[in-house]
Amino acid sequence: HSLTSIINNGMHVDTAFLSLWNFTYVSISSILIGAGFALVTAFLLKRFRSFQYNHMISVSLMLLLGYSSYVLAETAGLSGIVSIFCAGFTMAHYAYYNISRKARHGTKLMFKTLGFLAEAFVFGYLGLCFAPLIISPGTDRPIDPNV
Numbered sequence: 567h568s569l570t571s572i573i574n575n576g577m578h579v580d581t582a583f584l585s586l587w588n589f590t591y592v593s594i595s596s597i598l599i600g601a602g603f604a605l606v607t608a609f610l611l612k613r614f615r616s617f618q619y620n621h622m623i624s625v626s627l628m629l630l631l632g633y634s635s636y637v638l639a640e641t642a643g644l645s646g647i648v649s650i651f652c653a654g655f656t657m658a659h660y661a662y663y664n665i666s667r668k669a670r671h672g673t674k675l676m677f678k679t680l681g682f683l684a685e686a687f688v689f690g691y692l693g694l695c696f697a698p699l700i701i702s703p704g705t706d707r708p709i710d711p712n713v
Contacts, residue, residue: 600652621669
């Protein structure tokens with residue numbers, strides 16, 4: 567948003583300060599939303615002991631409240647990526663130790679699996695996007711890189 571306002575309005579002193587203020591506001595607000603959701607998650611997991619004995623609920627709670635911080639930040643026009651990063655960082659520090667050993671193992675396994683799937687999707691998508699650049703137009707033969 568900050569770069570767009572500079573491009574649209576030109577580079578002036580007031581535009582620079584407005585862009586700096588906008589960047590600071592979006593960053594700090596996104597961090598506070600992410601940390602707030604993570605601290606609520608840690609509080610719920612520590613206060614209500616029933617979450618510690620049911621590992622499926624505690625893992626689901628961590629996933630859903632982490633994703634909720636992203637949704638709220640994006641809906642408010644803030645940075646969802648910064649919000650979910652801060653939520654994950656804060657949950658790893660506070661909420662992770664308030665769950666049972668099974669839930670810790672399940673959480674670690676779930677996030678590793680989701681990370682692997684996201685990485686596979688990105689590389690698959692990039693491969694599909696760059697395939698037309700490798701195949702010459704009008705033929706089914708690859709372009710000879712030695713020409």
